[in-house]
Amino acid sequence: MKKYTEMSREELQVLHQELEKDYENIRALGLNLDMSRGKPGADQLDLSMGMMDVLHSGVDLRCETGVDCRNYGVIDGIPEAKRLLGAMSEVDPDHIIIYGNSSLNVMFDSIARSMTHGVMGNTPWCRLDKVKFLCPVPGYDRHFKITEFFGIEMINIPMHEDGPDMDMVEELISTDPAVKGIWCVPKYSNPQGYTYSKETVERFARLKPAAPDFRIYWDNAYSIHHLYDDNQDFLVEILGECERAGNPDIVYKFTSTSKVSFPGSGIAAVAASEANLKDFRRYMQIQTIGHDKVNQLRHVLFFKDLDGLHEHMRKHANLIRPKFELVLDTLDRELGGLGIGEWTRPHGGYFISFDSMEGCAKDIVAKAKEAGVTMTGAGATYPYGKDPHDTNIRIAPTYPSLEELEKAVQVFVLCVKLASVEKLL
Amino acid sequence: MKKYTEMSREELQVLHQELEKDYENIRALGLNLDMSRGKPGADQLDLSMGMMDVLHSGVDLRCETGVDCRNYGVIDGIPEAKRLLGAMSEVDPDHIIIYGNSSLNVMFDSIARSMTHGVMGNTPWCRLDKVKFLCPVPGYDRHFKITEFFGIEMINIPMHEDGPDMDMVEELISTDPAVKGIWCVPKYSNPQGYTYSKETVERFARLKPAAPDFRIYWDNAYSIHHLYDDNQDFLVEILGECERAGNPDIVYKFTSTSKVSFPGSGIAAVAASEANLKDFRRYMQIQTIGHDKVNQLRHVLFFKDLDGLHEHMRKHANLIRPKFELVLDTLDRELGGLGIGEWTRPHGGYFISFDSMEGCAKDIVAKAKEAGVTMTGAGATYPYGKDPHDTNIRIAPTYPSLEELEKAVQVFVLCVKLASVEKLL
Secondary structure: OOHHHHHHHOHHHHHHHHHHHHHHHHHHHHOEEEEEEOOHHEEEEEEOHHOOOOOOOOOOOOOOOOOEOOOOOOOOHHHHHHHHHHHHOOOOHHHHOOOOHHHHHHHHHHHHHHHOOOOOOOOOOOOOOOEEEEEEEEHHHHHHHHHHHHOOEEEEEEEEEOOHHHHHHHHHHHOOOEEEEEEEEOOOOOOOOOOOOOHHHHHHOOOOOOOOOEEEEEEOOHHHOHHHHHHHHOOHHHHHHHHHOOOOOOEEEEEEEOOOOOOOOOEEEOOOOOHHHHHHHHHHHHHOOOOOOOHHHHHHHHHHHHHHHHHHHHHHHHHHHHHHHHHHHHHHHHOOOEEEEEEOOOOOOOEEEEEEEOHHHHHHHHHHHHEEEOOOOOOOHHHHHOOOOOOOOEEEOOOOOOHHHHHHHHHHHHHHHHHHHHHOO | OOOOOOOOOHHHHHHHHHHHHHHHHHHOOOOEEEEEEOOHHHHHHOOOOOHHHOOOOOOOOEOOOOOEOOOOOOOOOOHHHHHHHHHOOOOOOOHHHEOOOOOHHHHHHHHHHHHHHHHOOOHHHOOOOOOOOEEEEEEHHHHHHHHHHHHEEEEEEEEEEOEEEHHHHHHHHHOOEEEHHHHHHHHOOOOOOOOOOOHHHHHHOOOOOOOOOOOEEEEEEEEOEEEEOOOOOOOOOOHHHHHHHHOOOEEEEEEEEEOOOOOOOEEEEEEOOHHHHHHHHHHHHHHHOOOHHHHHHHHHHHHOHHHHHHHHHHHHHHHHHHHHHHHHHHHHHHHHHOOEEOOOOOOOOOEEEEOOOOOOOOOOOHHHHOOOOEEOOOOOOOHOOOOOOOOOOEHHHHHHOOHHHHHHHHHHHHHHHHHHHHHHH
């Protein structure tokens, strides 16, 4: 394969005509495919249908301490749910609070709480002139939307294969007291599928923030979401590491069963130091009378323990691994060596990150949309939706069927080629 | 019966000795009873166990528009749930957003949102020097705790049998732009069981607030929670009334199935004007990817429609009516004519409100506690926990069994007598 960048203008013009013809043909098919969001496929949801059977009118709905899960009470989670999500988070159940159906909601509430009430006795952020967050990029659009919504200034931090640029992180955090947080998806990151290295986690745990109310927002969304049995990433457990580093209060760790059981009908959890949890509870006991304990019990009865969770996740992996491989094989075959794109090869999580030539991402996504394939909006992986080089596109292979995915990726690579040639011409 | 206030000092002293002896005997029993919180009894929860059977692995979990309830999506509720809670709220489903498991949480979030983002484009409350809320008293402690938590100044408004003192409400709301809201439990109010009259609702709908971002927080928690088939209160529907009065945006109406199905595992809803719902949605779409749609579907399949809800509530009534009657009969028999207390006779809801002689409520609750009966803390029904006359005690008869309740009420009336005599001596 000849690199596009090494082609003559004439070669590019010939190629452009061919690609345009292919594109018109595909557009005529009137496809309607979606590779935009990290949604499980229907076959993955079927894996959890047994969860609908574990509770029925013949089951005693009391938890192990005898509390009736059907009634009010137990604000921070039934013990067996704390144990299950504690095991999933590699954290002592005593450091766990169980929440409702969405960890995103808990992150939002943590920011909202910090705005109006401050962090552990510090000045509420709404009374400060400026609050800043560090945002490893590309990253998760929903995180950035939260900080944007609260008027928090976001600073881009480049992501590498071993995590965010820690020199930059350390520099900013240790010198600027307006920096109050950093968004992290430390394992199988969204969108690259990168996992922070041991050294990165250790450097996080040893941060010396200028702001006493700085916190690491550690969104461990894909902790057990491996694609392979034999090729798994390993992430150092941050809470223990922070405690050992004499920095126990520096991190909030979030997790949920969203892509384990049913997204939107799962349970979420926060793990943090006792002092932080006290802060969370103080807010929570005014905010709600308690979360859905029946659903907590349902999850415990279905998954039982960490082994049950891992076994379940292997079934997920068996369904989505072929989808990741289909995308990667197609990218390799169709775009390999052309010099018009690079992509990641994750061992888990929900995404593949694609980087086009500079200034092409928006055009590629628009062309795909025009041909009936919805991608995550170009720029979405950056704060304020602004990808400074217009290169990053998040590919979410899980939701379409294999057949749909095959067509969708074909459209995608064609659009990459077409947009790249047009850029070069 | 001779009124205590008409007894001579000698008579009171004799009575005091007798009551003290009775109190010591009861205290020796080592009771452990609870009349403090509006929790359904286990027999009431059993009524909803069928809800655990409507969903099982053989059921298609798509809602009527074909959306898979097991996956992400549909941020403001599946249509059939909007219809069910719309019917329950007497509001068009188009004016409904379905939330998670707790309407208290939605109220909290509404205040939090107003603090950080303001109401429909108005200045965020956190940037104002002073925000005030009107609080009909006695009222619901959880409401007052929310406004207290956000540093909102609370102003007591006397409650009458037909609702809050509307002269005072109108005067304060029309003259003071710092007054941003009023907490209302308009039907079978907490704790009196009063229902706002037609005139009261009409005056609410016609308010002319000085603040453009003033809202009525209409917590219709007991809309279908009647005790009797033939003796029900009727509440004018506020949303329609406000619209007719040219004041469509002035009210947020909250409801939930907390005391219909399982408290903490139910579904909640807000009804409001389109402009208000837009404000709610703007926040919500950053805060969460969506609420638990599987639980929405579960509720719809179990209750079906408004008739199903009413039929179910009749079963609740059959279980709790004898408890209310037991308490009222005991109060009538033991305290009637003594001039040491007054109490309400609600037709629905979860509470009876008791007013002791001035300065006795704290003592009565302490004495009951000492004898093994937990009551709602005296003062809890007032903002900041401060009952200015120390008279109000909320009685929650639903949670104990009839047998337990009988003992608990005996203890209570004894403590009322003892505390009153001690006050008079």
